[in-house]
Amino acid sequence: MRVKRIMIVALAAAACCLALVACKSGGKESTAVQQGAQGKPPLRIAYSDWPGWVAWEVGIQKGFFKEAGVNVQFLWFEYAPSMDAFVAGKVDAVAMSNGDTLVNGANGKKGVMILVNDYSNGNDMIVARPGIDSIKALKGKKVALEIGLLEHLMLETALKQNGMKISDVKLINTPTHQTAQTLASGDVDAIAAWQPNSGQALKAVNGAKAIYTSADAPGLIYDTLVVDPQSLADRKEDWQKVVKVWYRIYDYIKDPAHEKEVLDIMSARVNVPPAEYATYMKGTRFLSLAEAKEVFKKGDSLKSLYGSSKNADAFNVANKVYSKPQNVDEYIDPSFTMNVQ
CATH class of the missing domain: 3.40.190.10 (Periplasmic binding protein-like II)
Known part of the structure; x- marks a missing residue:
């Protein structure tokens, strides 16, 4: 159920202004959660219509962030405006593909991938x-x-x-x-x-x-959580909690006993019948913690986030999406995933 993942991000001021308002999807406004972590402003996370990111809705509705003691605000966007909002500094993090993360960075707004939700597996x-x-x-x-x-x-x-x-x-x-x-x-x-x-x-x-x-081509397209470097430095412990919550979400959605509830929650977020949404879930390869730790190891193949990102970088340069190759190491921090036990 992929929304448009744009490899060329418009950085015009007008686009950034449009990003100030989260878009509607299926008649629903932005979902916001502000819980726990007294005295701290919420971590603002932009997410959009892709199963690996819609899954955050499970954690929101089940109260997992409150239980983890982290103050978060999830804002629902169309994909391109979510990237614009990140560029404009209106959110602290955005759900984005690894290739698009490089495009943003090449155009002046670098973010750091601290979590890999999934890779496209047939969609x-x-x-x-x-x-x-x-x-x-x-x-x-x-x-x-x-x-x-x-x-x-x-x-x-x-x-x-x-x-x-x-x-x-x-x-x-x-x-x-x-x-x-x-x-x-x-x-x-x-x-x-x-x-x-x-x-x-x-x-x-x-x-x-x-x-x-x-x-x-497993690993050609990875879907990630990309965080502003300053927010990452200022709120490292809180971002660590967010990553840990993700793996609680993963365990919940992979439990067969929760299948109907998970499909109901996720399909309602995007206004799609649960039975139809189930087919989109099959085309999304959610990564377990052990699998994600392997993906975060350096390598040149698509099995590695580094190798996949280098592949995307070469494509972007060859197709003049941007002019100079990017140093993919600057866009990846494996420590948050590696620290989850």
Whole structure:
């Protein structure tokens, strides 16, 4: 159920002004929690519509932050405005992908990833018309996607895994929310999109098939909690508590006894039927504490947040999202996750 994860963040003052007001989703206003930690202002955390981030709602509604003694305020945004709010200093942290964290930093607002919620595990798809059953069959064909965004990176990865180059296909720059209708029009041979758009494309064309998904490249897209460095320095103990609460949330949502309650809470946040939301959960690979600790170890492969971020950085530079490579080490602090027992 991915909202638009924009690789190029507009930093214009007008956009920042729009970010001052959290957007509505499904008829619900921003969710705010202000509990515990007497005398301290709340840690302001912007979150948006992706299962790995909607899961924070479970901790909010179950009172986990109050029990942990940390004062937090979760603000519900659309994804792009959440990043704008972080850039404008209106929130202390934001739920953001690792690639977009680099984009923000390259444009002047660095944040530090202290928590990895999940990686996309099937919700992002390359959907092809009938008769195209593999990535190799895309050679010389038209593919609709938003150039420079994460689906562009996924297509490039898929082609590389099949011994092909991006020049082997013709890219048709298309807004993600229009990809399903573009495939249905017959003007292109395939599209790259995330849920619910990818699912809509499958429904729009009889016989259409997902020939590649993010499950074929685990770790290509990590979803994280990104914190302002000053807030991190000033409130280190409180941020440590937030990270610890996340793993309590993880344990709760992975308990089969809580499945119905969790789906009810999360689907209500985004106004989607629980049964439908369950399919989005399957396309999201939530990471256990042990798995997250492995992801935070340095490495060059997609199994490491460092390797994945270096891969995203190379893509961003090659596609002129920004001009100079970033030092990914400056964007990652594994200590908060490593300190959770």
